[in-house]
Amino acid sequence: MDALPPAVTSLLDFLIDRINIGIFAVNRNMECTLWNRFMESHSGVASASVLCKNLFQFFDELPHKILYHKINSVFILKNFAFTSWEQRPYLFKFRHHRPVTGGVEYMYQDCTFIPLKDPAGEVQQVCVTLIDVTDTAVYQKMMKEAMTSLAEASNRDGLTGIYNRRCIEEVIMKECQRVQRYGGTLSLAFIDLDRFKEINDTYGHLAGDDVLRITSTFLNESLRQIDALGRYGGEEFVAVLPATDIEGAYIVAERLCRRLADIPVHHNEIDIRVTASVGIAEWQPTMSRYEDLIKAADQALYQAKADGRNCVRRGT
């Protein structure tokens, strides 16, 4: 490169020193040959003391192996190298400028390792630039959290807050695959509120909504941790009962049925009597698809309705 006029060189020196990016360089012995003000102020190590000294001597917290490997690869392959905060949040334990809102401990960093070649094309030094990407990292983290809650929301029924039909069918499918592959027992209970249309007609839709909300909360609280409850249709719920055979499912369903009938739903000073019909079925080795189990429980529910409601029937 042609020699630059003194005014330009001093401007460059000034820029390198004052720019809001960490810049440092090392030679083949890992001795520091450049250490700008950003590095000074964030590390607390003055340029005067680190220059011509082994970098690792000053920073024992540095991920020695990774950094050595990166710098060495630049010397050998004569090629750029990089580290990104997404894989490795930081190389240097620097404080960042968001002590209040950051929510992360150290400055997140993107580093670029640049080969500095002599006229013969040999790499004599490696220059490293370090960019503070804490803001980006914090925003990305916030976005990820928002995405997670969005995904969670799409699995929930808007009225009752329990799983929606799409999600509970997925649960049924996965549980069926599990018993198919690993054995064990699995039962389903289809729970349908009796004469729900009459409740709507007599007390109004708001009362109907309250009945659905309160009933689903009651059902959810009556089930075990490993069970799953979803809203399958208008007033139809489905409970997935892993590790439960048909006898166990019958006991659960009977209890739900009786307690539901005993405790009225309280809406605007009025007690509304609610009963439910329940169809239960157990996964059979002869079944090939999860739809078979749903069909068996649904048929049992139909039988419970036909037998006068407010009762439990088994499907096969």
Added chain:
Amino acid sequence: MTMNNANLSIEQIDALQEIVNIAMGQAGDSLARVLNSFVRLSVPRIRLINSAQASQCIAEIVGDTQQITAVRQSFYNKLCGEALTLFSSEGCRDLATLMGHQTLDTETEKELLFDISNILVGACLNGIAEQLGADLSFSAPSLMASNVVSSQLLSPDTLPWAYALQVEVNFSLEQHKFKSHLIIMLAEDAITALADSLNYFIEAI
């Protein structure tokens, strides 16, 4: 499609082909040293594509039903463009084993792919630039897509160029499933700068 009607002459293409050949050899050697395994190189293919054909071209290179993971990197200065490194999903697992990882979390796997991509892109493009008397800078590798069907990697509607020069190089390992495709793309404006550099090169012979 013939190259004759593009901005590059047959002589320029021939020179570029040879330059890429040599650069690719250097990239293969770098990869071989890192993976400690013999790397098989394909004959590099250079062609001019228009944006409507872009995704079809990618699908053709790796096979349309193949699930791929793609890493991209920019290069700039005298030559500018983007380099894509495509890995088959199966090859990624193979690569992990080769590098001595028993199990891999996604971040470590990403870092591994970035390293390999950076080696191939850097060695190949530095090799090209050196022969043409250019000096390049590179951006950090970033993940473009992971486990997508190859034909869905690029969406033609969003490509801001009409045609581009595509240089394709394939690397594979003997006795391993690992395979990677390096695709260097120069959009229309950048082709003129390349043509100038090639002219200097040809005149010097």
Added chain:
Amino acid sequence: MATPVLVVDDSGMSRKLVIKSLPADWNVEIHQASNGQEALALYREGKAHVIFLDLTMPVMDGFEVLEALKREGFNAFVIVISADVQPKAQERVKELGAMAFLKKPVKADEVLHVLKEHGLL
């Protein structure tokens, strides 16, 4: 009498570079081929006492040429010129009977050295 020299490479540019790197005072009669098949045909016509051979070529590559030459008695000095610079690639072509290996892009002083080393000059 001029030595028949065959330069085999699919790239015209590359053949030009090889020819340019040959010693100026070497009395040669140069033939060119752009793939292995053409190269073998010229070899059978006796137009190849020294062969500068590229490895990656369409139709028939350098490895196949070396194998064919081996079957046919190997009556030529083969100098492989390749961009594939992996040590293992060099070993392989030497196992197949190549006399020397030169890295691309070829340099005049390296060509001179190889020719002298094998008594061709």
